[in-house]
Amino acid sequence: MKKNPLSLLCLTLSVAILLTLSLHPKTGWLVRQQAQAAFGGKGPALVKALDGPAVPPKLSPAGELARTLRELCREKLTLERKAEEVFYQGHSEAGFPKTYPKDLSLYDILALTEAGEQCDPGNAFFPTLRAVALLAFHSDSQALAALHQAAQCPRWDDYTNEEVLARLAQLDHVQGRHSALAEMQVEQSLIAPHFGRLRALARVVTVLAAKREQAGALTEGLALRHDLRALGVLLREQPGLPLTAHTGITLTAIATARPGGELPRKYTGSSEETKQARRRDTLAAHTKYWGAAEASAVAQLWKRNEEAKALHGTFTLASDSFxxxxxxxxxxxxxxxxxxxxxxxxxxxxxxxxxxxxxxxxxxxxxxxxxxxxxxxxxxxxxxxxxxxxxxxxxxxxxxxxxxxxxxxxxxxxxxxxxxxxxxxxxxxxxxxxxxxxxxxxxxxxxxxxxxxxxxxxxxxxxxxxxxxxxxxxxxxxxxxxxxxxxxxxxxxxxxxxxxxxxxxxxxxxxxxxxxxxxxxxxxxxxxxxxxxxxxxxxxxxxxxxxxxxxxxxxxxxxxx
Structure with a gap:
């Protein structure tokens, strides 16, 4: 049989390149996983590796308590106060009866948050969840006291970070080297419904502040807004999921709504024009009710929020990198x-x-x-x-x-x-x-x-x-x-x-x-x-x-x- 030296050379070079890619420590794992994904059907090993972290990893005692509270927020611990929600949007709050969480005892929640505060003093997460539970059961004065306690804490830690790292350690153990896309999926599979409860908390507290300001108690209303802002800053600046930072940005933005009890204004135009108009009107209202110093603080708050959005946007799913x-x-x-x-x-x-x-x-x-x-x-x-x-x-x-x-x-x-x-x-x-x-x-x-x-x-x-x-x-x-x-x-x-x-x-x-x-x-x-x-x-x-x-x-x- 007559051999073609060019064909033999091409075949030899192709095999050598593929073997080098497969054996090199930098690229071998990538080639093997791509081959398994492309030609191995569903890839049982990869399925097992991704199913492994779905089993909740073991956390620290405070982390276990935090995870229990987050799971309660998923279904049972709800914060539905329709009157405050419609008031926040500028509508009449008449005709909305009080509602309470079903199949949930306030004492159980308070016991969990108290145990969490004992395990991790100085963490704003547990008193904040206590404030959410108290607001859900319409114990407003105690809830505002718990919120003030949370605002005085030096840090925020909902232990989602610890759970993500624990799941990544599981992924490392089961699969070995893996893609950054798998790590993003591990993060996305984490249940974090408490962020929705925090946004509801911010809206209710902002309404309570606006009502006090309408009644002439500007100092009390401003104090509630400051507590929300401080809590938002803790979420925005502490390590955690990208959603943690964005929730902190949202809390600080909600805290500036309806200053002095004014009705929210309707804006027309593009989203950027609406944002500029809202910022301008918010600063004007703060200057009117609390002076130029407060308006300057709000302006600085807007600036830091935009900077935080740019920073944490790098790690969101919509980012160009991923x-x-x-x-x-x-x-x-x-x-x-x-x-x-x-x-x-x-x-x-x-x-x-x-x-x-x-x-x-x-x-x-x-x-x-x-x-x-x-x-x-x-x-x-x-x-x-x-x-x-x-x-x-x-x-x-x-x-x-x-x-x-x-x-x-x-x-x-x-x-x-x-x-x-x-x-x-x-x-x-x-x-x-x-x-x-x-x-x-x-x-x-x-x-x-x-x-x-x-x-x-x-x-x-x-x-x-x-x-x-x-x-x-x-x-x-x-x-x-x-x-x-x-x-x-x-x-x-x-x-x-x-x-x-x-x-x-x-x-x-x-x-x-x-x-x-x-x-x-x-x-x-x-x-x-x-x-x-x-x-x-x-x-x-x-x-x-x-x-x-x-x-x-x-x-x-x-x-x-």
Whole structure:
């Protein structure tokens, strides 16, 4: 057999590059996880790794109490005071009866918060939750006293940070090296309903302050607003989830509403114009009721809130950093699937060309050839066409059916007698080699319910899933890559043009020219594989660098002093 040195060199370089990427400590974990996500189905090991942190990790005694309180806020500890809510919006509060939390004892909540204060004195979280519970049961004076106590505390710690770090430690133990996207999913699966209760607390306290100011007790109203602002500053400046900082920003903003009991004003225009108008009117009202010094403090508050938004926006799910990382994972998965599919096509063409001396133009070889080329119309229909082009899709499928019938007829005409054993062997090998591709093509066509059509939808599906049944980020990206890249990458499109050519050639010249075309395809495949390998290696290096940077930033963010 005559060897092609260029093909051998391309194959050697491709294998060497892939082995280097797989064995290098910086990129090996990334290549293995991408291969598992793209070709390993659902990836049992990755599912196990992501399901592991769903089991609540063991925390410190104060952390366990804080987690219990957060879980109570999820369903039982509600703060529904309709009268204050409508008053906050500038409407009449008449006609709203008092409501109380159901299936919850105030004494149980007070016992939990008292135990938390004993375990962690100086933490504003426990007296704040006590204030929420007291307001929910309409014990306003005691609730405001608890809020004032929380405002005097030196720090805020709801122990969400400790739980995130504990879950990340579980993830490290089960999976080893993992993506920053997995860490973001761990954070998103954490239940933190207490932030909604804090916003309700701020609205109710602001209404109580506005009512006092309307009655002429400006000092008392301003004191309540100062307590809310101080609490908001604690949340904004203490380490924790990005949502912690944003809740602190919200609390300090709510505390400036309805100064002096004035009705909220209606604004028109763009969001930026509305923001500027609200800031201007708020400063004017504070100057009117409490003087220029108070207005200056509120202006400084607005400025710090904007700075905090810019800082913590880096770690939100909508940030460009994590969106870009998910996009790079998507490109890497597509590149890996493209590389493997191109290699399989080249191997198939080389196999057919290698057997031409034995005149193995049997039913198995011809069926395999046309089945391989028949995948291309399926791919074009699945990913390259929209719903408005359904008739063109149907035309492609009918054309493929016609090609298949023609293939059967030609295979029957050109099948050589006396080589039945070879024909059976070659047919079995062809079915085994192409069965997976045909099956996956069918999944790509009829499995649309489990597939994501656009990358942005993929991104939203990854991070908007419920905490009870999260969609693993890698599974969504892997489904997307396998359903689109594996069957619809540009390297297959030229083969679509060869379908009518090969049909005509095989009809006129029978076997030799067909094998010549396939031999040419087989020889051109390995240089293409080398080019795809180099592109994939470059993409893996970029992704690994971004992974390391974002992982370091995330860990520093959660452990910052």
């Amino acid at each position: 969106y870009g990382l998910a996009a790079e994972w998507q490109v890497g998965l597509r590149g890996l699937a493209t590389l493997l599919a191109t290699l399989l096509i080249g191997a198939f063409c080389a196999l057919v060309a290698r057997l031409h001396r034995q005149r193995a133009a049997c039913l198995g070889i011809r069926l395999g050839l046309w089945l391989m080329l028949g995948i291309v119309p399926l791919a074009v229909w699945r990913s390259g066409l929209s719903e408005s082009e359904v008739w063109l899709s149907l035309g492609l499928l009918l054309a493929q059916g016609g090609i298949g019938l023609f293939t059967l007829w030609q295979a029957w005409r050109t099948m050589e007698r006396g080589r039945y054993l070879l024909e059976v062997v070659v047919m079995a090998a062809t079915v085994l080699a192409l069965g997976q591709l045909v099956l996956l093509a069918s999944v790509a066509m009829w499995g649309a319910e489990d597939t994501i059509n656009t990358f942005y939808d993929t991104y939203l599906r990854c991070f908007s899933a419920s905490a009870a049944d999260p969609q693993p980020w890698w599974q969504a990206l892997g489904d997307e890559a396998c359903s689109r890249a594996f069957f619809a990458f540009p390297a297959l499109y030229p083969l679509l043009c060869l379908v009518p050519v090969l049909a005509i050639v095989s009809r006129v010249k029978r076997v030799p020219v067909v094998f010549g075309v396939l031999r040419g395809l087989g020889r051109c495949t390995l240089p293409l594989v080398l080019a795809l390998t180099l592109a994939y290696a470059w993409q893996v290096e970029r992704t690994a660098h971004r992974e390391a940077r974002l992982t370091a930033e995330l860990r520093a963010f959660y452990t910052r002093p």
